[in-house]
Amino acid sequence: MRPVTDVVVIGAGQSGLAATKALQAHGISPLVLEARDRAAGSWPCCYDSLKAFSPAGFSSMPGMPFPGDPDRYPTRDEVAGYLDSYAAALGVEIHTSTPAIRSSGTTTSGSGSMRSSWPPATVPASATSATWAL
Ligand SMILES: Cc1cc2nc3c(=O)[nH]c(=O)nc-3n(C[C@H](O)[C@H](O)[C@H](O)COP(=O)(O)OP(=O)(O)OC[C@H]3O[C@@H](n4cnc5c(N)ncnc54)[C@H](O)[C@@H]3O)c2cc1C
DSSP states (O other): OGGGGEEEEEOHHHHHHHHHHHHHHHTTOOOOOOSHHHHHTTTGSSSOBOOOOOOGGGOTTTOOOOOSOOOSOOOOHHHHHHHHHHHHTTTTTTSOOOOOOOOOOOOOOOOOOOOOOOOOSSEEEEESSOOOOO
């Protein structure tokens, strides 16, 4: 069995969680590092009146339909709660309050590290977003 440090996913928002799901489909169980105290990406930190611009029916993560009326526009808290549930259902090791402070490596040669207290990772996968400025 592969050691979990073969792949480290940086960021536990929608991108990081979807990447984790895809890795699991290939038999890889990554280590996930999340800077914030919760695995739901930027959503919990945004203004409280925010609603998704995409209806629930088009907001599902891979393998888990967004619950409720598919035509409604979910609130910030609904999206964050859904992502919490998705992260939990993945059953993967997610280290919150753990920012990656340095990343280097390649997909083939196994040279990389996240921070001094973490073992080297063959593949650091960044999912840290560039769309939110909070
Ligand atoms: C106002 C607004 C409304 C939006 N509405 C929608 C919508 O309705 N529907 C839609 O599909 N998209 C929407 N988006 C797009 C949005 O980008 C995505 O919904 C989603 O948040 C992107 O997920 P992500 O995982 O790429 O980024 P994020 O949700 O930002 O997650 C990135 C994660 O990486 C973590 N991170 C960053 N740096 C580090 C580090 N060094 N180490 C560890 N962790 C780190 C962050 O803490 C964060 O949790 C909206 C965006 C904005 C700004």
